Amino acid sequence: xxxxxxxxxxxxxxxxxxxxxxxxxxxxxxxxxxxxxxxxxxxxxxxxxxxxxxxxxxxxxxxxxxxxxxxxxxxxxxxxxxxxxxxxxxxxxxxxxxxxxxxxxxxxxxxxxxxxxxxxxxxxxxxxxxxxxxxxxxxxxxxxxxxxxxxxxxxxxxxxxxxxxxxxxxxxxxxxxxxxxxxxxxxxxxxxxxxxxxxxxxxxxxxxxxxxxxxxxxxxxxxxxxxxxxxxxxxxxxxxxxxxxxxxxxxxxxxxxxxxxxxxxxxxxxxxxxxxxxxxxxxxxxxxxxxxxxxxxxxxxxxxxxxxxxxxxxxxxxxxxxxxxxxxxxxxxxxxxxxxxxxxxxxxxxxxxxxxxxxxxxxxxxxxxxxxxxxxxxxxxxxxxxxxxxxxxxxxxxxxxxxxxxxxxxxxxxxxxxxxxxxxxxxxxxxxxxxxxxxxxxxxxxxxxxxxxx
Amino acid sequence: xxxxxxxxxxxxxxxxxxxxxxxxxxxxxxxxxxxxxxxxxxxxxxxxxxxxxxxxxxxxxxxxxxxxxxxxxxxxxxxxxxxxxxxxxxxxxxxxxxxxxxxxxxxxxxxxxxxxxxxxxxxxxxxxxxxxxxxxxxxxxxxxxxxxxxxxxxxxxxxxxxxxxxxxxxxxxxxxxxxxxxxxxxxxxxxxxxxxxxxxxxxxxxxxxxxxxxxxxxxxxxxxxxxxxxxxxxxxxxxxxxxxxxxxxxxxxxxxxxxxxxxxxxxxxxxxxxxxxxxxxxxxxxxxxxxxxxxxxxxxxxxxxxxxxxxxxxxxxxxxxxxxxxxxxxxxxxxxxxxxxxxxxxxxxxxxxxxxxxxxxxxxxxxxxxxxxxxxxxxxxxxxxxxxxxxxxxxxxxxxxxxxxxxxxxxxxxxxxxxxxxxxxxxxxxxxxxxxxxxxxxxxxxxxxxxxxx
Numbered sequence: 084x085x086x087x088x089x090x091x092x093x094x095x096x097x098x099x100x101x102x103x104x105x106x107x108x109x110x111x112x113x114x115x116x117x118x119x120x121x122x123x124x125x126x127x128x129x130x131x132x133x134x135x136x137x138x139x140x141x142x143x144x145x146x147x148x149x150x151x152x153x154x155x156x157x158x159x160x161x162x163x164x165x166x167x168x169x170x171x172x173x174x175x176x177x178x179x180x181x182x183x184x185x186x187x188x189x190x191x192x193x194x195x196x197x198x199x200x201x202x203x204x205x206x207x208x209x210x211x212x213x214x215x216x217x218x219x220x221x222x223x224x225x226x227x228x229x230x231x232x233x234x235x236x237x238x239x240x241x242x243x244x245x246x247x248x249x250x251x252x253x254x255x256x257x258x259x260x261x262x263x264x265x266x267x268x269x270x271x272x273x274x275x276x277x278x279x280x281x282x283x284x285x286x287x288x289x290x291x292x293x294x295x296x297x298x299x300x301x302x303x304x305x306x307x308x309x310x311x312x313x314x315x316x317x318x319x320x321x322x323x324x325x326x327x328x329x330x331x332x333x334x335x336x337x338x339x340x341x342x343x344x345x346x347x348x349x350x351x352x353x354x355x356x357x358x359x360x361x362x363x364x365x366x367x368x369x370x371x372x373x374x375x376x377x378x379x380x381x382x383x384x385x386x387x388x389x390x391x392x393x394x395x396x397x398x399x400x401x402x403x404x405x406x407x408x409x410x411x412x413x414x415x416x417x418x419x420x421x422x423x424x425x426x427x428x429x430x431x432x433x434x435x436x437x438x439x440x441x442x443x444x445x446x447x448x449x450x451x452x453x454x455x456x457x458x459x460x461x462x463x464x465x466x467x468x469x470x471x472x473x474x475x476x477x478x479x480x481x482x483x484x485x486x487x488x489x490x491x492x493x494x495x496x497x498x499x500x501x502x503x504x505x506x507x508x509x510x511x512x513x514x515x516x517x518x519x520x521x522x523x524x525x526x527x528x529x530x531x532x533x534x535x536x537x
Numbered sequence: 538x539x540x541x542x543x544x545x546x547x548x549x550x551x552x553x554x555x556x557x558x559x560x561x562x563x564x565x566x567x568x569x570x571x572x573x574x575x576x577x578x579x580x581x582x583x584x585x586x587x588x589x590x591x592x593x594x595x596x597x598x599x600x601x602x603x604x605x606x607x608x609x610x611x612x613x614x615x616x617x618x619x620x621x622x623x624x625x626x627x628x629x630x631x632x633x634x635x636x637x638x639x640x641x642x643x644x645x646x647x648x649x650x651x652x653x654x655x656x657x658x659x660x661x662x663x664x665x666x667x668x669x670x671x672x673x674x675x676x677x678x679x680x681x682x683x684x685x686x687x688x689x690x691x692x693x694x695x696x697x698x699x700x701x702x703x704x705x706x707x708x709x710x711x712x713x714x715x716x717x718x719x720x721x722x723x724x725x726x727x728x729x730x731x732x733x734x735x736x737x738x739x740x741x742x743x744x745x746x747x748x749x750x751x752x753x754x755x756x757x758x759x760x761x762x763x764x765x766x767x768x769x770x771x772x773x774x775x776x777x778x779x780x781x782x783x784x785x786x787x788x789x790x791x792x793x794x795x796x797x798x799x800x801x802x803x804x805x806x807x808x809x810x811x812x813x814x815x816x817x818x819x820x821x822x823x824x825x826x827x828x829x830x831x832x833x834x835x836x837x838x839x840x841x842x843x844x845x846x847x848x849x850x851x852x853x854x855x856x857x858x859x860x861x862x863x864x865x866x867x868x869x870x871x872x873x874x875x876x877x878x879x880x881x882x883x884x885x886x887x888x889x890x891x892x893x894x895x896x897x898x899x900x901x902x903x904x905x906x907x908x909x910x911x912x913x914x915x916x917x918x919x920x921x922x923x924x925x926x927x928x929x930x931x932x933x934x935x936x937x938x939x940x941x942x943x944x945x946x947x948x949x950x951x952x953x954x955x956x957x958x959x960x961x962x963x964x965x966x967x968x969x970x971x972x973x974x975x976x977x978x979x980x981x982x983x984x985x986x987x988x989x990x991x
Binding site: 239279281283290291292293295296297298299300301302303304305307308311312314315318320354358359360363364367372375376379381383384385386387388389390391392395396397398399400401404407409411433442443479480481 | 733735737744745746747749750751752753754755756757758759761762765766768769772774808812813814817818821826829830833835837838839840841842843844845846849850851852853854855858861863865887896897933934935
């Protein structure tokens with residue numbers, strides 16, 4: 084028997100004010116991971132909030148900030164859903180740009196203003212309050228739930244891969260779901276079925292022991308030139324990446340995914356303006372541009388540093404040159420495999436004396452549109468918000484959230500977000516509205532129900 | 538009738554102590570051009586010293602520090618020699634590394650320790666004292682002399698090109714001579730018949746209006762990549778510069794110049810050690826290496842700056858990228874012509890949107906080994922120092938000294954130096970010995986005589 088969502092929604096409405104107060108309590112607890120400010124205290128607060136609604140919760144150590152882990156077993160449920168969220172927040176600087184203190188959760192009309200109100204404490208709390216609504220209306224949650232609340236998302240979740248490996252058994256689930264951020268600028272709910280991967284490397288070339296007078300460039304190899312030649316061997320002016328087998332594992336977008344792009348309302352002019360450029364790379368426009376943004380990998384120079392960086396003339400052969408290259412990867416490309424391919428490429432082209440150092444990587448992920456979790460989100464979003472969601476078959480950026488976690492665990496995963504449009508994420512005066520928060524609790528409850536029935 | 542050098546040398550020896558005291562007076566007057574410290578006072582002191590020995594002298598304004606200009610007409614002389622020198626000095630930092638204050642001209646045995654003692658006040662004063670020796674022994678100087686004493690050599694003589702253009706008529710001469718620095722580390726006098734040219738440019742590529750998230754590298758041109766492709770179009774991995782007509786004006790070294798290289802005592806190991814490398818570019822060794830150092834131009838990356846220069850990961854498409862490229866040029870290459878060729882190259886290869894900015898240039902120079910000024914120096918060096926001079930057919934570095942001045946004026950020019958080996962130029966505890974200074978006066982007198990007779 085499917086749950087009685089009407090009763091659940093009525094419960095949520097009846098306890099609206101208390102739920103809002105609980106969110107304000109959570110926002111008032113700072114948890115800035117990059118400054119190690121209040122994160123552990125926030126983890127503990129969340130653990131308590133989980134236990135108060137009946138979730139078995141514990142704070143588990145990692146190499147960095149703790150993970151708050153929780154379980155809720157439902158004897159009659161068949162499927163298990165792993166909820167990913169994060170309880171850390173961005174720094175608050177510039178402080179003087181805040182109209183209200185960032186950790187006071189000031190009410191301004193219907194807005195709760197504060198760091199983390201949308202990103203991601205409001206999103207996180209929706210799940211806990213949805214659990215409460217099920218249990219307090221004497222209904223079983225229709226899926227078994229597991230919760231992984233990350234304390235380092237805002238610094239790139241560096242400890243998460245190790246944590247996942249260590250707790251692989253505890254994390255076993257059929258699908259994963261994460262809520263973060265909010266609605267599209269258009270006012271539609273957003274559903275994301277994947278994210279890009281990332282490989283970030285430094286390539287260092289060494290020249291003479293110290294900077295030399297550039298008259299000696301006649302006899303001494305210049306490490307900046309070596310990087311120039313190595314880089315140009317890696318990518319042509321047509322943007323084609325020339326590393327052997329670089330593209331081998333990539334699957335082209337499916338018909339359905341291309342259809343999603345067509346429905347996405349892509350607007351060249353808006354993107355050109357946002358990027359601050361006159362034209363897209365290779366003269367692309369329209370769907371072709373949006374397809375490239377989601378489905379093509381990159382080989383990008385994020386930084387290049389060699390020799391004299393100041394004003395004016397200094398004539399030297401630099402002692403060393405360093406380039407930072409990031410590869411944005413797409414579904415089925417494995418960052419460590421790409422790293423090996425880069426190294427083999429450099430060796431093959433006579434650059435084996437270059438030093439390649441991997442600074443970090445994130446696996447790409449892409450969950451099919453037809454997957455249960457995607458369909459549950461889409462169906463719930465239509466019902467709860469009475470509008471078509473914007474569905475992103477994958478994400479242009481990279482992160483270790485629900486889709487990544489799913490990919491890592493070999494399960495389906497998707498992400499959505501309950502915050503308002505333009506919620507000022509990472510910026511001063513971040514907010515959520517009470518309406519978006521309360522609607523988000525109902526949305527979470529419906530997503531679980533739809534997933535259980537699928 | 539040639540001058541009686543024996544009488545001249547006897548006069549120099551007889552007034553040795555006074556000459557040394559005059560040099561100490563000159564060293565005690567600071568003249569640090571990069572700090573604008575004492576330069577004008579030093580120029581004035583030199584003007585007085587010139588007039589005391591009978592040279593008509595004046596301090597002439599430039600766009601920067603003044604030039605001290607002088608003339609000495611000899612009614613019976615046929616040829617005119619233009620003496621280039623500089624009266625400014627390097628800074629003295631680090632001050633605590635000096636064993637004696639840099640502007641006290643302390644005597645330490647036979648050493649006069651002080652900034653500028655060799656570079657180049659000792660060298661400069663040789664010419665004035667040689668004039669005195671001729672005139673006080675009732676002999677005409679066998680050549681008409683003109684003196685151009687630069688007050689900005691240590692900062693690259695930025696005002697000299699304009700000054701030369703403005704005073705071209707006054708500077709008219711048959712040849713130019715400059716003394717600077719000192720003997721080779723081997724203890725042999727050094728004669729230099731030219732210097733390299735230089736063209737220094739910045740090439741700037743502009744990307745998005747501000748740094749963008751690197752996920753957008755799929756749609757936005759990365760300016761660092763554009764520079765990479767532009768640079769690789771300019772020089773191949775075989776070090777061949779690929780700019781059309783870049784090498785057109787270069788003359789290969791003559792048989793005589795190659796012979797000079799063979800006689801130069803080039804030592805691979807010493808140079809490898811000095812440069813801090815294991816091997817020379819392209820695997821060159823011996824004479825081939827020394828020939829490349831003196832006779833081949835370069836296209837060198839002195840600096841490359843784009844995007845994230847700090848530690849760790851930052852994933853961006855940089856808003857701009859800047860490369861500093863210096864071209865070391867050789868005889869007959871014209872820096873402004875090369876600049877045009879670079880611009881044409883970039884336009885031809887589809888990089889016309891790159892911004893090329895010239896930061897400075899110096900013309901190369903090379904005076905033939907068979908020239909009168911070279912032969913006069915060689916012959917005088919052999920007589921005065923009773924050893925073979927080390928003759929450099931040109932110089933690897935670039936500067937606006939005698940050979941440059943000659944090239945600019947369309948006359949022969951050569952350079953030598955009277956200081957001791959390892960005189961600590963530009964370093965703490967710079968010194969000259971009284972012997973090297975006194976011998977230098979005799980050397981100057983003999984060079985003029987030989988030049989007059991040639």
